Amino acid sequence: xxxxxxxxxxxxxxxxxxxxxxxxxxxxxxxxxxxxxxxxxxxxxxxxxxxxxxxxxxxxxxxxxxxxxxxxxxxxxxxxxxxxxxxxxxxxxxxxxxxxxxxxxxxxxxxxxxxxxxxxxxxxxxxxxxxxxxxxxxxxxxxxxxxxxxxxxxxxxxxxxxxxxxxxxxxxxxxxxxxxxxxxxxxx
Numbered sequence: 001x002x003x004x005x006x007x008x009x010x011x012x013x014x015x016x017x018x019x020x021x022x023x024x025x026x027x028x029x030x031x032x033x034x035x036x037x038x039x040x041x042x043x044x045x046x047x048x049x050x051x052x053x054x055x056x057x058x059x060x061x062x063x064x065x066x067x068x069x070x071x072x073x074x075x076x077x078x079x080x081x082x083x084x085x086x087x088x089x090x091x092x093x094x095x096x097x098x099x100x101x102x103x104x105x106x107x108x109x110x111x112x113x114x115x116x117x118x119x120x121x122x123x124x125x126x127x128x129x130x131x132x133x134x135x136x137x138x139x140x141x142x143x144x145x146x147x148x149x150x151x152x153x154x155x156x157x158x159x160x161x162x163x164x165x166x167x168x169x170x171x172x173x174x175x176x177x178x179x180x181x182x183x184x185x186x187x188x
Contacts, residue, residue: 003165007103010169011096022090025055025082032078035060037091042108043117045129050100052108053091057082086172092132104160104168105131106153109143116143119150128157133172 015022029036038056041049057079075083082088095101101108108130109116120126135156136142136149143149156164 002162003102003104003160004099006162006165007096010103011093014090014093015097018090018093021087025078025087025090028078029056032076033060041111042130043111043126044100044108045126047117047121047126049111050095050108052100053094055082055088055091057088086175089132096132100129102129102131104134104156104165105129106134106149106156107131107137107143113143113146116146116149119146120153123150123154125150125153125157133168135168138168138171138176 026036033056036056038054038058039051040054042052044050057076058074059076079088092101096103105128106120106125109120111117134153136152139152141149141152
């Protein structure tokens with residue numbers, strides 16, 4: 001309950017403070033791709049799908065796959081900057097405000113990531129809200145290693161405290177971890 005209150009307050013405050021940056025990114029993205037916001041169905045708490053909101057970092061015609069499977073050539077010039085600075089994640093504060101996500105939790109996966117879904121389901125990872133950041137992201141563990149990711153998610157869930165929650169947020173804001181990243185190979 002305390003974490004939900006913190007999620008609500010931090011996301012509301014973040015949206016208010018970061019609104020000028022988000023507006024700038026929106027207009028730059030509008031000129032670059034014509035579609036600056038990216039909405040994708042992801043797996044939420046209790047395996048309930050929800051619409052995740054991000055700034056677009058890849059071309060509109062990019063296949064809907066996990067980041068580690070996407071072609072590095074599909075990332076736009078602005079998108080590369082947004083990913084590096086994690087600014088592409090800012091619209092997810094809306095998901096947090098709505099209660100679809102927490103600031104800290106397991107990163108929400110795509111509905112087609114069957115192996116990851118199996119691993120997470122076997123460890124009851126879907127019992128909690130997915131998050132923008134967490135233990136796996138801080139340690140650069142992405143969705144390309146489903147078993148390890150599910151284990152780290154479960155460890156975080158079992159040990160998360162208010163102090164840990166705040167630490168994950170601070171580490172993410174200060175640039176620790178990369179989370180899901182497009183690998184340097186090109187499948188185009």
